Amino acid sequence: DAKTTQPPSMDCAEGRAANLPCNHSTISGNEYVYWYRQIHSQGPQYIIHGLKNNETNEMASLIITEDRKSSTLILPHATLRDTAVYYCIATYTGANSKLTFGKGITLSVRP
């Protein structure tokens, strides 16, 4: 799996958009970009994933650059409950799809 790089932490104000960056410059053509988050010590929660195109679901939007070397997870209206560690993971899907978690980025949403 390609290595991903995320800043260690960031914060944002409640109600504002949180834009979480991720670099994956060595990603291969058939690796997907997945985002998970971990709130306190709960199990990692799936957020969104994408290959080339931008994606949106009820939780977030994922913007992938045209060269696929970086991406941004957007939480459009952050709430206090979004405070968590967010993991960006580049991975194949299929038979050998184990996830490689890094340190992630700690998002702190302030009131």
Add this chain to the structure above:
Amino acid sequence: EAGVTQFPSHSVIEKGQTVTLRCDPISGHDNLYWYRRVMGKEIKFLLHFVKESKQDESGMPNNRFLAERTGGTYSTLKVQPAELEDSGVYFCASSQGLAALTDTQYFGPGTRLTVL
């Protein structure tokens, strides 16, 4: 639809004892994964089942760990004998398998294991 469930949520045992963790995947999911996080470290992959077969057990730390998935449904992870360094949170995840276009893993709440 029920998510991935794990039992127990917490376990405190003494060094040298045996502990068995259980994971029930989402119904119909062929893939089952075990991960763990030891304190201060990142979440690490342990092993991967496809139905009842071990697809990849490259992350298993040593032969004190034994994972099974008889019948391809729930899985157990046994630690025998437990050592202090086995303390941590053990997560189970499941995914649909090859039938899915992309194979997203969904995680359970974890079992927190403390070895004294």
